[in-house]
Every structure is written in C-alpha cells, then in structure tokens.
Amino acid sequence: xxxxxxxxxxxxxxxxxxxxxxxxxxxxxxxxxxxxxxxxxxxxxxxxxxxxxxxxxxxxxxxxxxxxxxxxxxxxxxxxxxxxxxxxxxxxxxxxxxxxxxxxxxxxxxxxxxxxxxxxxxxxxxxxxxxxxxxxxxxxxxxxxxxxxxxxxxxxxxxxxxxxxxxxxxxxxxxxxxxxxxxxxxxxxxxxxxxxxxxxxxxxxxxxxxxxxxxxxxxxxxxxxxxxxxxxxxxxxxxxxxxxxxxxxxxxxxxxxxxxxxxxxxxxxxxxxxxxxxxxxxxxxxxxxxxxxxxxxxxxxxxxxxxxxxxxxxxxxxxxxxxxxxxxxxxxxxxxxxxxxxxxxxxxxxxxxxxxxxxxxxxxxxxxxxx
Amino acid sequence: xxxxxxxxxxxxxxxxxxxxxxxxxxxxxxxxxxxxxxxxxxxxxxxxxxxxxxxxxxxxxxxxxxxxxxxxxxxxxxxxxxxxxxxxxxxxxxxxxxxxxxxxxxxxxxxxxxxxxxxxxxxxxxxxxxxxxxxxxxxxxxxxxxxxxxxxxxxxxxxxxxxxxxxxxxxxxxxxxxxxxxxxxxxxxxxxxxxxxxxxxxxxxxxxxxxxxxxxxxxxxxxxxxxxxxxxxxxxxxxxxxxxxxxxxxxxxxxxxxxxxxxxxxxxxxxxxxxxxxxxxxxxxxxxxxxxxxxxxxxxxxxxxxxxxxxxxxxxxxxxxxxxxxxxxxxxxxxxxxxxxxxxxxxxxxxxxxxxxxxxxxxxxxxxxxxxxxxxxxxxxxxxxxxxxxxxxxxxxxxxxxxxxxxxxxxxxxxxxxxxxxxxxxxxxxxxxxxxxxxxxxxxxxxxxxxxxxxxxxxxxxxxxxxxxxxxxxxxxxxxxxxxxxxxxxxxxxxxxxxxxxxxxxxxxxxxx
Numbered sequence: 001x002x003x004x005x006x007x008x009x010x011x012x013x014x015x016x017x018x019x020x021x022x023x024x025x026x027x028x029x030x031x032x033x034x035x036x037x038x039x040x041x042x043x044x045x046x047x048x049x050x051x052x053x054x055x056x057x058x059x060x061x062x063x064x065x066x067x068x069x070x071x072x073x074x075x076x077x078x079x080x081x082x083x084x085x086x087x088x089x090x091x092x093x094x095x096x097x098x099x100x101x102x103x104x105x106x107x108x109x110x111x112x113x114x115x116x117x118x119x120x121x122x123x124x125x126x127x128x129x130x131x132x133x134x135x136x137x138x139x140x141x142x143x144x145x146x147x148x149x150x151x152x153x154x155x156x157x158x159x160x161x162x163x164x165x166x167x168x169x170x171x172x173x174x175x176x177x178x179x180x181x182x183x184x185x186x187x188x189x190x191x192x193x194x195x196x197x198x199x200x201x202x203x204x205x206x207x208x209x210x211x212x213x214x215x216x217x218x219x220x221x222x223x224x225x226x227x228x229x230x231x232x233x234x235x236x237x238x239x240x241x242x243x244x245x246x247x248x249x250x251x252x253x254x255x256x257x258x259x260x261x262x263x264x265x266x267x268x269x270x271x272x273x274x275x276x277x278x279x280x281x282x283x284x285x286x287x288x289x290x291x292x293x294x295x296x297x298x299x300x301x302x303x304x305x306x307x308x309x310x311x312x313x314x315x316x317x318x319x320x321x322x323x324x325x326x327x328x329x330x331x332x333x334x335x336x337x338x339x340x341x342x343x344x345x346x347x348x349x350x351x352x353x354x355x356x357x358x359x360x361x362x363x364x365x366x367x368x369x370x371x
Numbered sequence: 372x373x374x375x376x377x378x379x380x381x382x383x384x385x386x387x388x389x390x391x392x393x394x395x396x397x398x399x400x401x402x403x404x405x406x407x408x409x410x411x412x413x414x415x416x417x418x419x420x421x422x423x424x425x426x427x428x429x430x431x432x433x434x435x436x437x438x439x440x441x442x443x444x445x446x447x448x449x450x451x452x453x454x455x456x457x458x459x460x461x462x463x464x465x466x467x468x469x470x471x472x473x474x475x476x477x478x479x480x481x482x483x484x485x486x487x488x489x490x491x492x493x494x495x496x497x498x499x500x501x502x503x504x505x506x507x508x509x510x511x512x513x514x515x516x517x518x519x520x521x522x523x524x525x526x527x528x529x530x531x532x533x534x535x536x537x538x539x540x541x542x543x544x545x546x547x548x549x550x551x552x553x554x555x556x557x558x559x560x561x562x563x564x565x566x567x568x569x570x571x572x573x574x575x576x577x578x579x580x581x582x583x584x585x586x587x588x589x590x591x592x593x594x595x596x597x598x599x600x601x602x603x604x605x606x607x608x609x610x611x612x613x614x615x616x617x618x619x620x621x622x623x624x625x626x627x628x629x630x631x632x633x634x635x636x637x638x639x640x641x642x643x644x645x646x647x648x649x650x651x652x653x654x655x656x657x658x659x660x661x662x663x664x665x666x667x668x669x670x671x672x673x674x675x676x677x678x679x680x681x682x683x684x685x686x687x688x689x690x691x692x693x694x695x696x697x698x699x700x701x702x703x704x705x706x707x708x709x710x711x712x713x714x715x716x717x718x719x720x721x722x723x724x725x726x727x728x729x730x731x732x733x734x735x736x737x738x739x740x741x742x743x744x745x746x747x748x749x750x751x752x753x754x755x756x757x758x759x760x761x762x763x764x765x766x767x768x769x770x771x772x773x774x775x776x777x778x779x780x781x782x783x784x785x786x787x788x789x790x791x792x793x794x795x796x797x798x799x800x801x802x803x804x805x806x807x808x809x810x811x812x813x814x815x816x817x818x819x820x821x822x823x824x825x826x827x828x829x830x831x832x833x834x835x836x837x838x839x840x841x842x843x844x845x846x847x848x849x850x851x852x853x854x855x856x857x858x859x860x861x862x863x864x865x866x867x868x869x870x871x872x873x874x875x876x877x878x879x880x881x882x883x884x
Contacts, residue, residue: 126818137832
C-alpha cells in the first residue's frame with residue numbers, strides 16, 4: 001500500500017535542519033567566541049548565526065528555482081554536466097572530511113566522559129558502522145528518524161539551560177560589546193564560529209531535503225522556523241555558559257558546555273550526578289549530525305552517477321573511519337577544523353554566489369521570453 | 372509424521388495426474404467404472420466409504436464420502452432417505468438428462484449447499500472437504516453436497532487476551548463459527564469476506580475480511596496480492612501466513628497483529644483494517660499494524676479514558692523497561708559508579724560480596740535462568756507449572772541469593788524486567804524486545820553507556836524504517852500525526868475520536884456520516 005506522506009513534510013525538514021546543525025560541536029562553541037572576542041563572543045555568535053541564515057536563504061533560493069532537482073542536477077544545469085559532476089564529487093569528498101572531523105570530535109568527547117580506557121579505534125568504528133547502517137535506509141526514513149530524535153535533542157538542552165539558571169552571574173556577560181572590539185574583529189570571530197563543520201552540514205542537508213519535500217514552497221517557512229530554533233538553542237546555551245563561567249574560565253575548558261553539565265546539582269535519588277545522562281543525549285545529537293554528513297557525502301557522490309545513495313553506504317565506511325583516525329589529539333583536531341572549515345566555507349560561498357547569480361540570470365531570461 | 376503424510380498426499384496427486392492424463396477427466400456414465408476409479412484412488416483408506424443404493428427403489432446409485440468428516444445423521448435424513456423413497460413415483464425413462472438432473476437436485480435432495488460436478492479433480496477435492504458425492508448410473512454427473520462436520524470445541528474465553536471487563540467469547544478453530552461471531556457483531560452489508568485456498572497440499576481456506584465502504588482499496592489489493600504470491604505446501608496456522616505477509620521478514624518485530632477476540636476484529640475492521648482468518652486457527656491477523664496497537668487492549672475503550680490512558684502509559688513504560696533495565700543497571704554499576712550516591716553504592720557492593728561472577732555474567736546467567744523458567748512454565752501442564760514456579764522462585768530467588776550466587780539487587784532488576792515484559796498485552800512484541808535485550812546487554816558490557824545508547828539508536832532506527840503494508844511502524848509518533856495520536860499512547864474520550872486513523876487512508880475518513 002502506498003502510504004500517505006511518501007515525501008518529507010515541513011516539520012520533518014525543520015527537525016532535520018535543527019538536528020543536523022545542533023551537534024556535538026555545540027559543546028565547544030562558547031570557547032571559540034570567548035578566546036578571540038571575550039564577552040563580545042555572544043554577539044559574535046549571533047552575527048555568525050545571521051551569516052548562517054544568509055547562506056540558508058541562498059540555498060533555498062537556488063533549490064526552489066528548480067524544485068525536485070538535486071544538487072548535481074542543479075549544478076550541471078548551470079555549469080554543464082562535467083563540471084557539475086566534478087563539483088558534486090569534490091563536495092562529497094569535502095563532506096567526508098568535515099564529517100570525519102566531527103566523528104573524531106565526538107569520540108574525543110566520549111573518551112573523556114564515558115569511555116576513558118576504550119581505544120578510539122573501537123568507538124569510532126562502532127559509530128561509523130551505526131551511521132552506515134542508517135544510511136542504508138531511504139531518505140523518507142531519514143525524515144522519520146530526525147522527527148523522532150528531535151525531542152531527544154531539544155528537551156535535554158532546555159533542561160540543561162534551566163538547571164544552570166541558578167548558577168548565573170550576569171556580570172560575566174557584560175559588556176555585551178566586549179572590550180575594545182572593532183567590527184572587523186567581531187566579524188572575524190563570527191566567521192570563526194560559522195566555519196565549524198556542523199553549520200555546514202546543517203546547511204547542505206537542505207540540498208537533500210528540499211527536492212524531496214511534499215510541498216517545496218514551504219522550504220522558506222521551514223528554513224526560517226528551523227533557523228529560529230537553532231538560534232534560540234545555541235544563543236541560550238552560549239549565553240548561559242558565559243554567564244556561569246565567565247570568559248576566562250571558558251578559555252581553559254575544551255568543552256565548556258560539557259563543564260556546564262557537571263555544575264548541575266540536582267540529586268534525584270538514587271542518582272547523584274546528571275552529567276552522564278546529558279552525555280547520553282549528546283550521543284543522539286552527535287549521531288544525527290554525523291548521519292546527515294554521511295548522507296550528504298554518499299548522496300552527492302551517488303547523484304552524480306545516477307545511483308541510489310544506499311548502495312554506497314558501506315563503501316564509504318573506510319574513508320570516514322581512517323580519516324577520523326588520522327588526527328593525533330584534539331588540539332591538532334581543532335586546528336585542522338579551523339583550517340578546513342575556512343577553506344570549505346570559502347568554496348561553498350563562492351559556489352553559492354555563482355549559482356545565485358546564474359539562477360537570477362536564468363530567471364530574468366525566462367521572464368523576458370514570456371511575452 | 373507430517374512429512375510422511377505429505378508424501379502420501381504427493382503420491383495421491385501423482386496418481387490423479389496419471390489418471391487424468393489418460394483422457395478421463397470427466398465422470399463416466401457407467402457407475403461401476405466411476406466407483407472403481409475412486410476406489411483405486413483412495414486405495415486402502417479406511418475412511419473412504421462407498422454406499423450403493425437404488426435411487427427411488429429402481430436405479431443403481433451410490434453415495435461416496437469420507438467417514439470421519441461428514442455428518443452421518445444428515446446424510447441419512449436429508450440425502451439417503453429422500454433418494455431411496457419409493458413412494459415418489461418418478462419414472463426416469465421418460466425424462467431426458469436435464470430433467471433427471473433437475474428432479475434429483477431440486478425435488479429429491481434436502482440439502483442447502485450443493486453443486487453439480489463433472490470434473491474428477493473437483494469431485495475429489497469435494498470429497499476431501501467433507502462433501503458427499505451422489506453418483507447415479509447413466510447420469511454423466513456427480514452431485515456434491517455439503518455434509519462437512521467435525522468436532523469443534525465450544526466458544527470459550529480467549530486464553531491469550533483476558534479482560535476484566537469485556538466480552539468473554541473468543542474465536543475457535545472453525546472458520547464458519549468465527550465468521551458467525553464477526554457477523555453477529557457487525558450486521559452491515561458492506562462486510563466482505565474473500566475466500567482463498569493457500570498451500571499446495573493443505574489447500575487451507577483463508578478468509579479475508581474487510582468493510583468495502585471503508586477499506587483503502589490499495590491496502591486490500593496488496594493484502595490479496597501477497598496472499599496469492601505465497602508459495603508453500605502448507606498453511607497450518609495463522610502464524611504461517613503472518614511470516615509470508617510481513618514487509619520485513621528478517622525483523623524480530625511483529626508487523627501484523629493477531630487476536631483471538633471477535634470484538635477486536637470488529638473494532639479494527641471499522642477503522643479500515645483488513646483481517647485474515649485461516650480455517651483451523653483461532654487467531655485472526657490484523658493488517659496493517661503499528662507499534663502502538665500492540666499496547667492496546669479492548670478494555671481500554673470500556674474504562675474511563677483517564678484510566679485507560681494511564682494504563683497504556685504504564686504498559687509502554689514496562690515495555691521499554693523490559694528492554695533497557697538490565698543494560699542500564701549494568702552500565703551504572705560497572706561503568707559509572709559515580710552516578711550512585713556513596714551510601715547506596717556501599718549497600719550494593721555489600722550485596723555483591725561473595726558473588727563469584729563479574730556483574731555482566733551474573734546478569735546474563737540470571738536472564739537466561741529466567742528465560743528457562745518462563746519457557747518451562749509455559750510448556751508444563753498447569754498442575755506441574757504451579758509447583759515449578761514455586762521451585763523457581765525459591766531456587767532462583769531466595770536460595771541463590773543466600774548461597775551468594777547472585778546479588779539481591781540483580782534478582783530485583785531481573786524480576787522487574789521479566790514482569791515488565793509480561794505486562795504488555797501482546798506476547799509477540801514483548802518477546803521481540805525480550806530477545807533484543809541480549810544484544811543490548813552485550814553492547815553495554817563492551818562499551819558501557821555509549822554501547823547502550825548506540826544499541827538504542829540502532830533499534831530505534833530499525834523501528835523507524837519498518838513498514839507494515841506501507842504504513843510507518845512508529846506512526847503516529849514519527850511521522851507525527853495529531854489525529855492518530857488521540858488513540859495511540861493515550862486514549863482520548865470517544866467523542867473526540869471522530870476520524871478513522873489517517874495512516875490507513877480510508878475511503879471515508881469520518882466515522883459518522
């Protein structure tokens with residue numbers, strides 16, 4: 001029987017966007033702003049999110065001009081099939097790298113919190129295998145999976161924020177504009193934040209989802225709702241972390257939000273600590289982001305050869321696995337994350353610029369052709 | 372034994388085939404040739420009976436039937452008596468073939484159901500199904516009359532789905548009785564029963580029930596389609612069909628609901644589902660089925676909605692706990708003792724002193740012991756079962772703890788888990804989760820809470836990708852549906868349930884016109 005809703009609904013699309021964007025990197029997010037802009041880091045994060053929104057709008061504009069066409073089809077429509085294929089494959093490689101970075105970050109968090117003695121090799125392999133297993137499923141299931149995990153991501157986040165409220169000291173977030181901060185330095189901090197791989201994964205999920213939506217006209221509305229939820233969650237978490245620790249302490253923490261979970265004192269007998277439970281839910285958060293990244297990498301590759309992404313699920317596994325193993329420690333990982341993020345964001349924005357201009361050009365020409 | 376029977380059946384079909392090959396597919400006018408043919412086919416079968424007689428005292432004729440599955444009283448009264456009655460005064464010499472046929476069928480035999488058969492294959496099929504065949508000399512035709520009668524048990528309370536408040540009747544093995552139980556509750560003309568024969572050798576009668584005015588045609592089509600595609604020699608129970616009908620045969624989760632209760636069947640028919648009943652099985656299959664359906668009982672609609680909602684939530688909790696409890700316990704004690712307050716941790720450690728196994732082994736041993744106990748009590752006769760459970764409780768519980776074999780907390784956890792799995796109304800989903808508890812426990816043993824979460828994600832993703840006849844298995848939780856949520860985890864007041872489930876895509880969404 002052909003069931004109702006064989007396509008992704010707007011709510012599922014919102015969930016995909018939120019789940020993919022709010023990832024394990026949120027744990028380290030306040031550190032980036034605090035270390036380079038001090039208390040202005042909060043503002044910088046917000047500006048970063050606005051930049052994110054602009055990129056989001058660009059994708060919605062590009063895809064909604066050609067509904068039901070995937071990334072490869074759109075690029076090859078504008079730039080020719082050969083170049084389109086080249087771009088798709090290079091983006092597939094780019095997302096293998098970005099996702100592997102997140103996989104490594106995720107397992108580093110696991111190694112410091114849950115599994116102190118287990119070799120990273122094992123944790124990474126188990127995670128990659130789980131994600132590959134999920135990638136064997138269809139894109140519709142991808143929508144269902146994200147819809148299902150949405151509360152698992154949002155509710156613990158909100159609980160964390162509300163439990164931390166008693167520890168807040170408002171003086172820690174003042175002055176909002178920071179000390180001796182110029183516009184260019186704030187913008188630089190904002191780009192430092194927006195280049196974190198999870199933002200880019202969140203962005204590119206739209207290329208997978210919008211062509212398969214039951215009502216692509218709602219892409220803009222869904223994108224706005226999704227962006228609002230992301231902004232509220234990230235801003236709340238960042239602000240609360242700043243307000244609890246202050247910028248100086250945040251700089252010393254690798255994962256400030258993780259430290260935040262340890263400060264919570266809410267003894268529910270027979271449990272005396274809650275941080276482990278938050279970590280449990282971060283596993284889900286990390287999983288959804290990594291799943292999206294894996295799906296983007298396999299789908300873009302598969303699209304350019306007109307095959308289904310499910311066929312590549314296990315084939316891509318070694319690439320992610322060895323790439324994630326390639327780093328020595330988290331210091332090196334974060335350095336690499338900054339460099340690769342900067343490059344990929346540059347590539348992404350320039351491609352978007354070209355595509356937006358081409359779309360505008362074609363739209364105008366199409367408008368002229370109709371008498 | 373079953374194989375032997377099947378083999379003899381094959382032999383019989385072979386014989387029939389060779390016979391048919393010789394160009395003798397139809398009834399011969401000569402009675403003795405016909406009888407010889409049948410006797411050679413049922414050679415040595417003590418059940419097979421040929422009773423020759425004189426039709427209205429003049430013409431040679433015979434009735435043929437299988438002794439054990441016919442209603443002999445009925446044959447005597449309604450077939451033999453009128454046919455042998457010499458007072459009827461007919462004279463067949465003056466009548467032609469058509470007229471003789473009409474006289475016998477329309478004026479002599481007192482039987483509601485019958486047909487005229489000329490083909491041997493169909494005649495043999497009828498004999499095997501408890502029909503009585505009437506053959507008359509010089510008439511190139513056989514009358515097949517329904518005289519089927521086997522011993523049935525009386526309608527009793529369903530063993531597997533007991534209710535405190537609700538009807539006490541359950542299905543039995545006879546399909547026609549089951550149909551009558553459904554018809555009695557659903558006196559509407561749009562109730563359709565489609566009959567199929569499945570199984571090359573058993574030729575089991577399978578009835579598909581649906582409400583023509585409600586059911587989604589594509590659902591019905593796919594049910595019939597899947598039934599027709601079944602290639603097997605036997606269908607002995609509804610479970611055989613279920614395995615063939617599943618969307619994902621490898622999944623441990625049940626994708627079709629079963630029930631012994633006619634009221635459940637009627638309720639599901641009214642919502643737009645399709646019900647399949649096999650002759651010889653007291654279970655009806657309900658398709659499609661989603662996970663929340665397995666938490667429902669017919670009582671839910673009898674009790675107040677608040678009480679029903681609360682019990683449904685309790686059932687869900689017990690179902691989830693039966694899956695995760697041992698793993699969480701293991702993870703908390705072995706991997707994250709910092710979670711537990713010191714005072715409590717000391718108590719646990721004291722309880723564990725002298726236990727010779729590491730915790731994971733202790734849990735595994737207890738779990739397996741519990742499964743053995745459960746399996747033993749199901750198979751035992753009732754009287755022995757009670758004794759067994761006492762022994763089980765004493766040995767596994769009290770004595771094991773006192774001997775220092777297991778810690779008291781482990782016993783508590785395992786007992787809660789087992790009871791939790793019994794609190795679920797549907798045995799099949801409880802058993803699926805009980806099975807999955809073991810891989811989850813293994814993952815937790817290796818990777819702690821991380822392994823626990825990974826296995827939770829894998830199980831969830833599997834459930835999310837499951838479909839039952841195209842309906843997402845976790846509907847209405849994901850994909851979400853507001854209308855269907857009203858009767859899923861909780862039950863809202865009946866007056867709120869104005870629409871049939873959206874997931875089923877029925878012809879008329881509104882329950883009332």
